[in-house]
Amino acid sequence: MKKHPMTRTSFARKVTTSLFFGLLSLTVAAQQKPNIIIIYADDLGYGDVSCYGMKKIKTPNIDRLAKQGVRFTNAYATSATCTPSRFGLLTGKYPWRQRNTGIAPGDASLIIPADHRTLPGMLKDAGYHTAAIGKWHLGLGTKAGIDWNTHISPGPLEVGFTYSFIMPATLDRVPCVFVENHDVVNLDPKDPITVNYQHKIGNDPTGLENPEKLRMHPDPHQGHNQTIVDSISRIGWMSGGNSARWKDADIAGTLTEKAIHFIADNKQQPFFLYFASGDIHVPRYPHSQFRGKSGMGLRGDAILQLDWTVGQLVKAVDSLGLTNNTMIIFSSDNGPVLNDGYLDQAAALVGNHHPGGPLRGGKYSAFEAGARVPFIVKWPADVKAGGNSAALIGQIDLFASLAHLTGQTLTNAEEAPDSFDMLAQLLGKSHNSRPSLVTHAGTLSLIEGDWKYITPSKGAKIDKAVNIELGNDQAPQLYQLGKDVHEQQNVAAQHPDKVAEMAAKLEAIKSKAGSR
Structure with missing residues (x-):
């Protein structure tokens, strides 16, 4: 907002300032x-x-x-x-x-x-x-x-x-x-x-059929190669709505x-x-x-x-x-x-x-x-x-x-x-932690204090398409995050009682309607 110059008297400046802060106070009071x-x-x-x-x-x-x-x-x-x-x-x-x-x-x-x-x-x-x-x-x-x-x-x-x-x-x-x-x-x-997410519809070009129309190519292992929108192929097929x-x-x-x-x-x-x-x-x-x-x-x-x-x-x-x-x-x-x-x-x-x-x-x-x-x-x-x-x-x-x-x-x-x-x-104003927290990535993990327990799972250990370790293992995993934030040392074998305790707590959270 453009400010208007104050050129007449100090009184005018005081009135204007008072009015500004009065309006500001009203706004703060209202909100x-x-x-x-x-x-x-x-x-x-x-x-x-x-x-x-x-x-x-x-x-x-x-x-x-x-x-x-x-x-x-x-x-x-x-x-x-x-x-x-x-x-x-x-x-x-x-x-x-x-x-x-x-x-x-x-x-x-x-x-x-x-x-x-x-x-x-x-x-x-x-x-x-x-x-x-x-x-x-x-x-x-x-x-x-x-x-x-x-x-x-x-x-x-x-x-x-x-x-x-x-x-x-x-x-x-x-x-x-x-x-x-x-x-x-x-x-x-x-x-x-x-x-449509099941089959192709319409006549729009796709990344699979018309790669020459693309500004960036989809990874052939991941299939982002369907309808092209703005020179990029997407997941799923779409026709119409060109102006939108x-x-x-x-x-x-x-x-x-x-x-x-x-x-x-x-x-x-x-x-x-x-x-x-x-x-x-x-x-x-x-x-x-x-x-x-x-x-x-x-x-x-x-x-x-x-x-x-x-x-x-x-x-x-x-x-x-x-x-x-x-x-x-x-x-x-x-x-x-x-x-x-x-x-x-x-x-x-x-x-x-x-x-x-x-x-x-x-x-x-x-x-x-x-x-x-x-x-x-x-x-x-x-x-x-x-x-x-x-x-x-x-x-x-x-x-x-x-x-x-x-x-x-x-x-x-x-x-x-x-x-x-x-x-x-x-x-x-406080640095106290919540009692525990459950995170989810196909399998569930329980974090409590410095401890993290990952439930056993049969999934792949690495998603090769994106080159990321998924954290899946058929054996239980237990990490001391305070000492090992990198999660390099699975200490489940050394602390079977802690594994059993955290597994039981996770089951209790799952069985309740809520965690509070």
């Missing part, structure tokens, strides 16, 4: 509850930002959040893949307690029960305007199927959000369109959308713009923004201002774009005078993966950088790099800057913690059953 923004990165590893050890490139905007708030070193998503982690964050319930919470296809029906209160629903009850902007990947519509050419329901608005602007699934899955509230954006009714299809280079800018508009439109009332970035998930094709800038290929460039996005959101909050009363939480849905369906040279150009930092495994893995993720909380009004916390905490705890923050109560045992009130930890 005591803090704004809450969750910035949720996609496939960002524990070691992929410089405040967690990245050396090859800098992430100054994410680093600034850490310097101005609390950086957690022992924080977890619920799962080592995206859909279940998102489910856990928004419901406060371990995703393995409900069927069909695995990686969702692009035409999946809504997997969050609309008859249970969610994190955004709870905050809406507390007087918040709530928005989901970015990657959804939690299904839309009913089991009867989705008609993309009419109002799409149920979706985010039916599970607690008052506004949504989403990618229905992921960047590598059709349909490659945005859905605002209930409708596909820029859809031409004369060019209706059809989506996104341009990959513009996704981050579009989502950021929508988020800034939501923040500005709600500056005089409490708001909750769940901003789920598409970065750094494949297919990685960031805007030209970032391509070629990292020296680490498209994956590194996408990290730079993610950091820019964080900076733009923080700048918007600052410019509106909302800094002091806005809590910003930054994290990732799971651990890192390099070549995940596309030959974009992520593995070839990673050099000596370890995306998981000191942790073993990665996305899809029961080892630590699968679900231990960056987690930063900034809130100038109540969080002391420059803090570090080793408290065991999960994204699943945000439900109960933010309920406490906003004066809400959990109404019954079925609401957020696995979420612990960790508000004091989020604010940096």
Whole structure:
């Protein structure tokens, strides 16, 4: 806003100043509850930002959040893949307690029960305007199927959000369109959308049949070679909707713009923004201002774009005078993966950088790099800057913690059953850990204090397609994370009593409706 010059008298300056601060006081008085923004990165590893050890490139905007708030070193998503982690964050319930919470296809029906209160629903009850902007990947519509050419329901608005602007699934899955509230954006009714995940439909070229039309080639072992959208082949087949299809280079800018508009439109009332970035998930094709800038290929460039996005959101909050009363939480849905369906040279150009930092495994893995993720909380009004916390905490705890923050109560045992009130930890006022935490990557793991128990499983030990150790073993695994964060020494044989104790605790958690 342009400032008008004060040229007449000191009295005029005093009146103007008094009026400004009077209006500011009214705004603060009207809005005591803090704004809450969750910035949720996609496939960002524990070691992929410089405040967690990245050396090859800098992430100054994410680093600034850490310097101005609390950086957690022992924080977890619920799962080592995206859909279940998102489910856990928004419901406060371990995703393995409900069927069909695995990686969702692009035409999946809504997997969050609309008859249970969610994190955004709870905050809406507390007087918040709530928005989901970015990657959804939690299904839309009913089991009867989705008609993309009419109002799409149920979706985010039916599970607690008052506004949504989403990618229905992921960047590598059709349909490659945005859905605002209930409708596909820029859809031409004369060019209706059809989506199929069983067989080819329409005449659109595919990566399998028309590789000459591609800007990056899919990995032949992973099958991301179906309908081509914006010169990139995807998972699934799509026809129609040409005017609605996104341009990959513009996704981050579009989502950021929508988020800034939501923040500005709600500056005089409490708001909750769940901003789920598409970065750094494949297919990685960031805007030209970032391509070629990292020296680490498209994956590194996408990290730079993610950091820019964080900076733009923080700048918007600052410019509106909302800094002091806005809590910003930054994290990732799971651990890192390099070549995940596309030959974009992520593995070839990673050099000596370890995306998981000191942790073993990665996305899809029961080892630590699968679900231990960056987690930063900034809130100038109540969080002391420059803090570090080793408290065991999960994204699943945000439900109960933010309920406490906003004066809400959990109404019954079925609401957020696995979420612990960790508000004091989020604010940096306590370093006590939650009693234990269960993570999921095909098999379940129990983390309690310095101990981690991984249940026996018969799956493959290495996912050869992505070159990641999955953590599967037919024998029980037990690690002392305080001494062996690398998970190199399985001490199950030396501590059979501890194995039995933790196995029994895990079974007890599984048998109960919730963990609290």
